Amino acid sequence: MKAIVVTDQSAGTAGMTLVERPQPPAAINDVVVEVHASGFVPTELAWPSTWTDRRNRDRTPSIPGHELAGVVTTLGYGTTGLSVGQRVFGLADWHRDGTLAEYVAVEARNLAPLPGDVDFTVGASLPISGLTAWQGLFEHGRLQAGQSVLVHGAAGAVGTMVTQLAREFGAYVVGTGRAADRQKALDFGAQEFVDLDHDALEDVHGVDLVFDLIGGDVQQRSAGVVRAGGTLVSVVGPTETRPADGRAVDFVVESDRAQLGEVVQRVRDGRLRTNIGTVVTLDDAVAALNPTERRQGKTIINVRP
């Protein structure tokens, strides 16, 4: 099969190459999926799991990409719940070869059925963004209707999902990002926007929940924006500050079949819009994943256009 591999962590996305690799076997409780579309998060190559297995042993050359939409071709020993020929979407394991390939082996429990009226490109754009937003708002953030949410990176792939889900749930949403992101963040439902290059984040006070998708200094300054007893949720590294009398949670997204179903149902009925930027073929993916201009929205690789 064709696959994109990485071998050298210091090379980043510039070190990606398109090669021939053997098709993966289906292990216990796995399915092998013929990948139709794949999603890629630009920071993946900084994640240790891209380079090592669960025992921290080198697993290069490794295939990146953790989001997929495709069709089940093979069931592993003991696999139940999915069938050969079924359309599916979901999250591939962090520590195994991923979805920038024509076939991927995934534990069946990490996938959900993809309804026939949702195309593969859209399906591949949902798992990480949709699940991260859902889990950050409702599980870790314990959002209540009527509360306020400040979303850092609101115009990005995850941020646009966070904004829409929070609004649907009855929250008031303040988005942040670069000056050029203002209109996009507002279009996806943010009611206010803080331009982090020109506005003072510290002018915002008393929000119930900060959802951090930027990290670093922006995260450090965020605990002070939260009301006493409120929550700071981050997916970009350990939270080093905590809101007064409140909680700080950093987490890594997990697959969840029921939540994938909630997300895709919202796309079908129009409550959620995906934030897809570039769509390319697998042959053109290495160039697209090394953009010369600023990326806008999620890059989707149509493996089987």
Ligand SMILES: NC(=O)c1ccc[n+]([C@@H]2O[C@H](COP(=O)([O-])OP(=O)(O)OC[C@H]3O[C@@H](n4cnc5c(N)ncnc54)[C@H](OP(=O)(O)O)[C@@H]3O)[C@@H](O)[C@H]2O)c1
């Ligand atoms: N732990 C987890 O489970 C998990 C899950 C999903 C995502 N993530 C992480 O969450 C982050 C966001 O993911 P994503 O897919 O939404 O990425 P994305 O589509 O690139 O969105 C991030 C947005 O934040 C903006 N931004 C970044 N740094 C900024 C700064 N200093 N000031 C103003 N705006 C800034 C980006 O603008 P520019 O493009 O101009 O920088 C972009 O608009 C990534 O680091 C990703 O790895 C973690």
